[in-house]
Amino acid sequence: MITTAEIVDRLESVPSIDRLLELGCRRHADKAFIRWRGETTTYAEFDADVARVAGALTGLGVREGDRVAVMMTNSPDWLALWFAVVRTGAVLVPINTAHKSAGLRYQLEDCRPSVLVLDPGFVIHLDVTQLEHRPRHVLTAVPRSTTPPVVATGLGPHSPAAILYTSGTTGPPKGCLLPHGQYVAASFLHADACGYDESTVIYTCLPLFHINAQNYTVLSALAAGGTVALDDRFSASQFWDRLTEVGATAFNFIGSMAASLWNQPERESERQHGARVGFGVPLAPEIWESWEKRFGVRVVYTYGMTENALPAIVDSRETPVPAARRGSSGQASPTSEIAVVDEHDRPLGAGEIGQILTRARIPWTMTTEYVGRPDATAEAFRNHWFHTGDLGYLDADGYLFFVDRLKDAxxxxxxxxxxxxxxxxxxxxxxxxxxxxxxxxxxxxxxxxxxxxxxxxxxxxxxxxxxxxxxxxxxxxxxxxxxxxxxxxxxxxxxxxxxxxxxxxxxxxxxxxxxxxxxxxxxxxxxx
CATH class of the missing domain: 3.30.300.30 (ANL, C-terminal domain)
Structure with missing residues (x-):
């Protein structure tokens, strides 16, 4: 697996998301970067489109440090807006497209964006007059202009890149401020752990407002010089057909997707695709081996969350994992340290279940704060460790096993x-x-x-x-x-x-x- 020192070196030369795109364009200008609804966009074409969107944002007065909220379904426009925002030094705030009324107002009041871009179909869910802090501009399409953009200079791993909101499964969402370093380091780590290269085509149908699709599809593809195959929704019955249609060699899954695929009637198409790596969680150990054999893929398991990227991950070179390690998230990654502790933050022994803590080995490779929530930030980062709120244990060899959310146990x-x-x-x-x-x-x-x-x-x-x-x-x-x-x-x-x-x-x-x-x-x- 890639080493801590190698990631540090790469952050020196590629300190921001925009520089990651620049690197990809320099090496693979005419290569396919995005596949979407039968059309292909090359690295160079995408970069040129990003420049046009960044120029339009400049014309709207967007500058370094401003916040740009986006509430759109998956599309190349979403990606162009994202990269244009970071090119200007602004901070992207992706909004969950399921939000309506109070939930939508909550996030917009919390992040206070200068610009909001949303699909026309979502306008019905928003009355900007009800907002105490209204965006200067509300747009129903991604803007483009030939105006040269004002490109932020001096962006580094420490620079804020995005505010991503926690999913809110256990309470009101909190805005996690993520620096460029977290995105870039995780992209190199993930691409290496999954064995991605220039021939890789990563398929995702997960929403782009989520860290998984952003970091572990789009940026991992950039880091490897590969291609992103993008869809806008998950269909268990059509999943394997879609992999074949887009030429996918890898895909991501999360939540109930693995179980939903397993519960589908068996069909020929589930073995006719070219994907060989499936990255995600969870997958029940009882069906793990059968799942891999049935669908012809090797599972790369992990542990992580919006706040801490990939503190533990299984290296694809270790797959298929032995039976005793099915369900393990792997050992601590090159970017992180891991501990399992009791209610007083005292380390526990091998096999003992406690709260999972993480901290960064490399500066600026995990969230820096919960925006506007100093109390929640202090509580989460007490004793110099990030408290995940998850239960788990480490085995004698340092392999992490997730047990449950602390609040779900x-x-x-x-x-x-x-x-x-x-x-x-x-x-x-x-x-x-x-x-x-x-x-x-x-x-x-x-x-x-x-x-x-x-x-x-x-x-x-x-x-x-x-x-x-x-x-x-x-x-x-x-x-x-x-x-x-x-x-x-x-x-x-x-x-x-x-x-x-x-x-x-x-x-x-x-x-x-x-x-x-x-x-x-x-x-x-x-x-x-």
Missing amino acids: VRRRGEMVSSWEVETVVAQYPGVSECAMVGVSSELGDDDILVVLVTDDPGFDPARLVAFCGERLAHFQVPRYVRRVEELPKTQTQRVEKYRLRHEGLLAGDWDAGVPRRAREVHEAPTH
Whole structure:
């Protein structure tokens, strides 16, 4: 794997996102950089378009340090705007396209952009007159001009590049200020770990407002001299066909995507594609080997979040990983240190579960602050470590295993229950396509376990599911309540919004294993 010293050297010569594009254009001017809806844009063509957009931003008065918010679906225009913003030294603020009314106003008031660019279809969700701090310009198309841009000079790893908001699955989103150094270092690290080169075509259908698509597709492709194949949405039924159509050699997945692909009926196209590397999380260890064999790819697993890039990653040269290490995120990466600690920040031994902490080995390679939230920043960075809010453990060889979000773990009957472990088992039950576990209040003062699931089985029986879990889980991990829904609430990066499920608590129709069968039948019997 690339070394810490090599990344430091590369940051010396390529200190910013714009310089990364400059390097790509110098080496691969006539090579395909973007594939989108049957059309191809070369490195040189993309760079020229970035200059036109940067010129238009200059004409609007955008200068170094200004904030430019973007609320657009995936497209080459999105990419051109992003690179134009950083070329002027401004700070990009990607807005989740699912936001409406209060959620949208919250982020815009929080980041206070000078310019907002949004797709026309999103205008209905915004009334700028309701904003206390209104953008100077609100645009419904990416502007272009022949005016020469004012290019920021002196941009370095320390310069702010973007404000990305946390997904908000556990509470209100926080704006993470990310420096150029974090983006550039992670792009070289990721490209090396995945074995990317000039022949690589990375496919993504993940939204560009998310760090995954930005850093681990677009910038990784730039770092390797490869090509980006871009889509605007995920389709489990069409996924492998799309890989073949765009000539992908690698792809990214996140959230429920791996499980959704696994639950699709087998078809020939899932082995006819040219992709050999799938980068992402999560993937259940129980189906790991079968998943790789079925789809003909090697999985590169990782641990990271918006704030800390890739503190742990599996090197593709180690894949396929041995059975004992399936589910491991790898060892600490060249950019990071990792620790697992107790509630008093004391290091724990091998195999002991505690909170995962990270810190940068290289300056300016992780978030510098939560914008406007000095209290949250101080809390997260106490004792000179970044507190991730995740539970995990290190094995004797320093391999990191993620267990759960600290807030998603449930204490039941004196034991900590990992939602990930329970969900892994429930997802194996025939007919279950998606599921989520949350804790709900118990009359005994502890938490009880609620499983919310999606299934297309008309004869689904919650009692059989609970019995299935009882054969595979410890008694304190077995769900008490089961709820069947049409779909789970999710962010656009396919992460289940568990805070919504926790807020709902128990509903009238939830199946309760604690009610004796006869009583349940009487309770559920129709009345006349």
